[in-house]
Amino acid sequence: MIDLKYLFVCIPLVLCYDAGTNVQLWTCDGGPRQQWVMDSQSQEIKLKSDGSCLDISNWSKDNGANIYIWGCHPDDQPQNQQCIPLQWSYNSTTYTITSKLNDKCVDGSAYGTSDGTNIQQWECTGADNQKWMYNSTDGTFHYGMDPTKCMDAGSSVTPCQGASVEKLPFCDTTLDVAVRAKDLISRLQLSEKISQLATGSAGVVRLSVPPYQWWSEALHGVAGSPAVRFNGQIPNATSFPQVINLGATFDMPLIYEMGKVISTEARAMYNQGQAGLSFFAPNINLFRDPRWSRGQETPGEDPYLISQYVINFAHGMQAIDANKFMKTVVTCKHFAAYDLENWNGTDRVHFNAIVSDQDLVETYLPAFEACVREGNAGSIMCSYNAVNGVPSCANSFLQNTIVREQWGFEGYIVSDCGAIGTIINTHHYTSNPADTVAAGLHGGCDLDCGSYYPQHAQEAIDNKTITEADIDVALTRLFTYRLRLGLFDPANDTSYHSLSPADVNTADSQNLALKLAQESIVLLQNNKSVLPLDPKLSVAVLGPNSDATTTMQGNYYVKGTAPFLISPIDGIKSMASNVTTAKGCDVKCTDDSGFKEAVTAAQNAQAVIVVVGLDQSQESEGHDRNDISLPGKQEDFLMAIRSATKNPMIVVVMSGGPVDISWAKTKADAVLWCGYPGQSGGKAISQVIYGDVNPSGRLPYTIYPKDYVNQISFFDMGMRSKPGRTYKFYTGDAVYPFGYGLSYTTFNFSWSEWEKLPKFQMLDELSSVQYQVSVTNTGSRSGAIAVLAYMTYSDVNAPMKQLFGFQRVELNPKENTTIFFDAGVETFMTVDKGGNKVLKPGSYTVKIEDLSHTITLV
Numbered sequence: 025m026i027d028l029k030y031l032f033v034c035i036p037l038v039l040c041y042d043a044g045t046n047v048q049l050w051t052c053d054g055g056p057r058q059q060w061v062m063d064s065q066s067q068e069i070k071l072k073s074d075g076s077c078l079d080i081s082n083w084s085k086d087n088g089a090n091i092y093i094w095g096c097h098p099d100d101q102p103q104n105q106q107c108i109p110l111q112w113s114y115n116s117t118t119y120t121i122t123s124k125l126n127d128k129c130v131d132g133s134a135y136g137t138s139d140g141t142n143i144q145q146w147e148c149t150g151a152d153n154q155k156w157m158y159n160s161t162d163g164t165f166h167y168g169m170d171p172t173k174c175m176d177a178g179s180s181v182t183p184c185q186g187a188s189v190e191k192l193p194f195c196d197t198t199l200d201v202a203v204r205a206k207d208l209i210s211r212l213q214l215s216e217k218i219s220q221l222a223t224g225s226a227g228v229v230r231l232s233v234p235p236y237q238w239w240s241e242a243l244h245g246v247a248g249s250p251a252v253r254f255n256g257q258i259p260n261a262t263s264f265p266q267v268i269n270l271g272a273t274f275d276m277p278l279i280y281e282m283g284k285v286i287s288t289e290a291r292a293m294y295n296q297g298q299a300g301l302s303f304f305a306p307n308i309n310l311f312r313d314p315r316w317s318r319g320q321e322t323p324g325e326d327p328y329l330i331s332q333y334v335i336n337f338a339h340g341m342q343a344i345d346a347n348k349f350m351k352t353v354v355t356c357k358h359f360a361a362y363d364l365e366n367w368n369g370t371d372r373v374h375f376n377a378i379v380s381d382q383d384l385v386e387t388y389l390p391a392f393e394a395c396v397r398e399g400n401a402g403s404i405m406c407s408y409n410a411v412n413g414v415p416s417c418a419n420s421f422l423q424n425t426i427v428r429e430q431w432g433f434e435g436y437i438v439s440d441c442g443a444i445g446t447i448i449n450t451h452h453y454t455s456n457p458a459d460t461v462a463a464g465l466h467g468g469c470d471l472d473c474g475s476y477y478p479q480h481a482q483e484a485i486d487n488k489t490i491t492e493a494d495i496d497v498a499l500t501r502l503f504t505y506r507l508r509l510g511l512f513d514p515a516n517d518t519s520y521h522s523l524s525p526a527d528v529n530t531a532d533s534q535n536l537a538l539k540l541a542q543e544s545i546v547l548l549q550n551n552k553s554v555l556p557l558d559p560k561l562s563v564a565v566l567g568p569n570s571d572a573t574t575t576m577q578g579n580y581y582v583k584g585t586a587p588f589l590i591s592p593i594d595g596i597k598s599m600a601s602n603v604t605t606a607k608g609c610d611v612k613c614t615d616d617s618g619f620k621e622a623v624t625a626a627q628n629a630q631a632v633i634v635v636v637g638l639d640q641s642q643e644s645e646g647h648d649r650n651d652i653s654l655p656g657k658q659e660d661f662l663m664a665i666r667s668a669t670k671n672p673m674i675v676v677v678m679s680g681g682p683v684d685i686s687w688a689k690t691k692a693d694a695v696l697w698c699g700y701p702g703q704s705g706g707k708a709i710s711q712v713i714y715g716d717v718n719p720s721g722r723l724p725y726t727i728y729p730k731d732y733v734n735q736i737s738f739f740d741m742g743m744r745s746k747p748g749r750t751y752k753f754y755t756g757d758a759v760y761p762f763g764y765g766l767s768y769t770t771f772n773f774s775w776s777e778w779e780k781l782p783k784f785q786m787l788d789e790l791s792s793v794q795y796q797v798s799v800t801n802t803g804s805r806s807g808a809i810a811v812l813a814y815m816t817y818s819d820v821n822a823p824m825k826q827l828f829g830f831q832r833v834e835l836n837p838k839e840n841t842t843i844f845f846d847a848g849v850e851t852f853m854t855v856d857k858g859g860n861k862v863l864k865p866g867s868y869t870v871k872i873e874d875l876s877h878t879i880t881l882v
């Protein structure tokens with residue numbers, strides 16, 4: 025049986041090239057098994073037990089170019105590291121292995137699912153594409169599962185070039201995309217069609233159709249993935265702050281700018297053969313429960329905030345040029361109700377989320393609806409979990425009825441990686457492969473990130489559980505988007521063809537990454553205005569995350585995807601002259617032997633900055649938290665430092681998910697939350713501490729007291745289940761609430777045109793109500809604030825409040841500005857138990873900061 029831990033934890037982000045402990049057992053036809061090890065420093069691969077493995081001559085099967093994609097053993101996966109599959113080529117003449125990342129070889133990277141087999145489709149210089157089967161039980165490779173079906177991967181062909189194809193309708197650039205897609209599909213044989221159903225889509229040489237790898241990643245910057253190749257030979261991609269930080273900025277115009285930068289870098293890499301154009305981002309699942317480790321990848325816990333995020337991200341990423349070509353395609357993931365990795369013995373591929381209609385419509389679907397209707401995203405990813413008994417990727421109600429019929433989605437749906445196999449293997453929703461393929465295709469999932477479809481589609485046809493027409497439906501959607509990206513048009517026709525490495529990691533993109541980090545930092549506590557700190561004070565910089573580098577990237581990055589990483593210590597040293605450092609302990613903080621040195625440093629300094637929090641060892645894909653307090657003895661560490669000094673003590677919390685920091689709240693002089701602030705994180709942190717930047721971030725989630733996890737089951741999807749989830753329903757006392765955030769200046773708010781605001785309104789005459797708010801900076805420093813507008817309801821069934829608008833303004837001292845919020849009819853609607861949006865009589869109070877206004881609908 026396949027080890028699911030291996031498959032689902034490792035595969036999406038496999039290979040850990042800096043573990044230094046990646047030992048692979050290889051065998052070749054009849055030859056002895058060989059052990060290879062990678063040196064994490066030099067990234068060289070060497071025979072581990074030299075001399076013991078001699079016969080490598082049999083390797084020279086493919087003109088000396090055996091390509092291998094490494095998967096990592098879970099034990100080798102280093103914490104804090106994203107992993108990607110790498111391709112290696114073995115030169116049988118020189119006996120060397122080198123990275124194939126920058127040549128033309130493509131990998132199908134279609135990973136096996138059901139039976140412990142990883143299937144690879146390889147194309148090597150001058151040779152046919154070859155299928156290899158990897159047996160994960162005995163660690164052997166076998167050539168050709170069915171050699172008769174092997175096709176040339178066609179990576180050398182240029183689409184629509186050559187006399188035999190250039191006159192065909194699908195190559196006619198004057199025709200409609202729909203006509204071209206239809207024509208192309210009509211020319212494919214069944215086996216060729218089947219080969220298009222996986223993210224590693226094969227080429228069709230006779231039609232000059234190149235292969236296409238659909239799997240690229242770009243959660244907060246272009247990141248390692250099968251189609252994105254990094255190996256130090258490529259330009260450094262800008263590594264923006266983790267998405268939870270981006271939520272905290274409440275600055276959507278900058279998210280749009282970020283989308284433009286990421287897609288520019290993506291196109292530039294694509295032009296170098298280093299990236300695909302379809303990206304598995306953004307992650308727009310709602311951060312329902314503080315334990316969820318991937319909440320860090322989302323903009324937070326509010327459906328409206330997440331919706332605004334996805335709209336702006338998608339518009340920036342997909343921007344359509346003058347010739348109507350999309351720049352890239354975004355994929356809104358993970359549909360639907362996916363927000364649990366592994367808890368109390370149930371992991372995401374076994375989890376069946378029981379979701380009420382009310383919660384579905386009110387909480388779990390809105391961001392996806394915004395993704396489709398306003399974001400115009402080209403793609404959606406179905407999730408690992410089941411929803412109300414039906415695996416997401418087979419969920420026709422969600423994918424066909426809601427997304428396609430109700431929302432009018434015209435794009436394609438791709439499975440999370442390996443998720444088609446889970447329909448049968450972990451959800452046991454089907455009992456044979458033919459039915460499984462049918463469940464996925466009929467359920468609305470067009471593309472398998474995996475290999476289940478290509479392996480079993482023929483069987484499904486033979487058994488009449490699907491028809492060729494079903495495959496055509498999926499292929500129509502898929503080729504439409506390849507055409508819309510310009511992949512079958514002369515490269516020069518797109519306005520992106522001239523983007524080059526010079527467009528990656530520019531000074532402007534570095535500044536944008538820094539600005540987003542600055543705007544994301546949340547000032548939670550600042551007693552007696554201890555901040556901003558005087559840089560002339562001697563300062564001890566302490567704590568497990570004080571020297572954080574890759575930790576600041578959160579997840580979905582790979583070594584090499586940031587041009588530089590400025591740690592908190594680096595940032596502070598660049599601004600203060602008398603700095604001592606001592607970590608005290610690492611993030612796990614099980615060992616307190618380093619406390620003493622830190623205590624001494626604290627005693628000798630005029631101020632202390634302690635950077636505590638989490639990293640991927642505490643919260644990573646597949647690994648949720650059970651406990652939401654600071655890990656190990658971190659709180660003891662804070663106490664030890666507090667006892668050592670009466671001088672200002674500033675606590676900086678670096679974490680993706682929320683951490684109960686009650687102790688710091690009452691005992692530290694100042695507290696900052698900085699999320700995972702990306703490549704310039706340490707600079708942004710120090711600029712806030714020393715006052716070069718006035719903090720303006722607001723918490724994108726509720727920070728709950730640590731006992732919260734004992735009060736509600738992680739499995740309980742109910743937003744109203746006691747004591748309630750998110751600011752909308754949580755009735756307990758938060759350590760810090762959603763939207764909390766201080767500034768070094770003060771703001772005053774007043775209604776403009778108050779007299780025009782209606783007090784009563786006939787229900788059936790309700791239209792949008794416009795609120796005008798004058799905001800004045802009443803303090804002595806320039807500063808920014810994201811003004812938040814909430815609706816509250818007299819209806820007891822409704823949420824306690826709901827964010828319906830926000831706008832960030834920057835003001836100099838004494839300066840004022842007027843901003844506008846439209847409360848449309850939707851703002852007054854609530855969702856009833858049946859999942860219907862209803863407009864009811866009652867009183868509705870709009871709250872904008874400390875202002876409020878009530879309308880009674882009659």
Ligand SMILES: *[C@@H]1O[C@H](CO)[C@@H](O)[C@H](O)[C@H]1NC(C)=O
Nearest residue numbers: 258259260525529586587588
């Ligand atoms: C990428 O960043 C590294 C480290 O800063 C630098 O040495 C290298 O030149 C950069 N590469 C490019 C193409 O800019």
Ligand SMILES: *[C@@H]1O[C@H](CO)[C@@H](O)[C@H](O)[C@H]1NC(C)=O
Nearest residue numbers: 456457458482483484486487
């Ligand atoms: C489906 O067809 C294949 C032949 O392609 C056959 O081996 C298999 O038993 C059939 N399965 C079912 C469930 O009918």
Ligand SMILES: *[C@@H]1O[C@H](CO)[C@@H](O)[C@H](O)[C@H]1NC(C)=O
Nearest residue numbers: 513514515516517518521522
């Ligand atoms: C396309 O670009 C190439 C390389 O820059 C150039 O040589 C060629 O003339 C261009 N073709 C057209 C039609 O603009």
Ligand SMILES: *[C@@H]1O[C@H](CO)[C@@H](O)[C@H](O)[C@H]1NC(C)=O
Nearest residue numbers: 561562563602603628629630
């Ligand atoms: C740094 O600060 C410490 C403690 O305040 C002080 O003793 C020391 O003289 C300072 N060093 C310099 C170079 O100013």
Ligand SMILES: *[C@@H]1O[C@H](CO)[C@@H](O)[C@H](O)[C@H]1NC(C)=O
Nearest residue numbers: 549550551689690691692693
């Ligand atoms: C800071 O002020 C809060 C009240 O605003 C108080 O609870 C806390 O104890 C104070 N912290 C310190 C270190 O005095």
Ligand SMILES: *[C@@H]1O[C@H](CO)[C@@H](O)[C@H](O)[C@H]1NC(C)=O
Nearest residue numbers: 367368369736737738739740
């Ligand atoms: C967690 O697992 C234990 C042991 O299987 C079980 O008794 C308990 O009910 C589970 N808790 C929840 C909330 O499912």
Ligand SMILES: *[C@@H]1O[C@H](CO)[C@@H](O)[C@H](O)[C@H]1NC(C)=O
Nearest residue numbers: 771772773774775800802875
């Ligand atoms: C703030 O605005 C209100 C009007 O909403 C006004 O009464 C009050 O004096 C202002 N406060 C300051 C400090 O300007």
Ligand SMILES: *[C@@H]1O[C@H](CO)[C@@H](O)[C@H](O)[C@H]1NC(C)=O
Nearest residue numbers: 774798799800838839840841
């Ligand atoms: C805003 O500033 C203008 C110009 O200084 C001033 O006339 C006006 O009264 C101010 N409005 C508010 C609400 O403070």
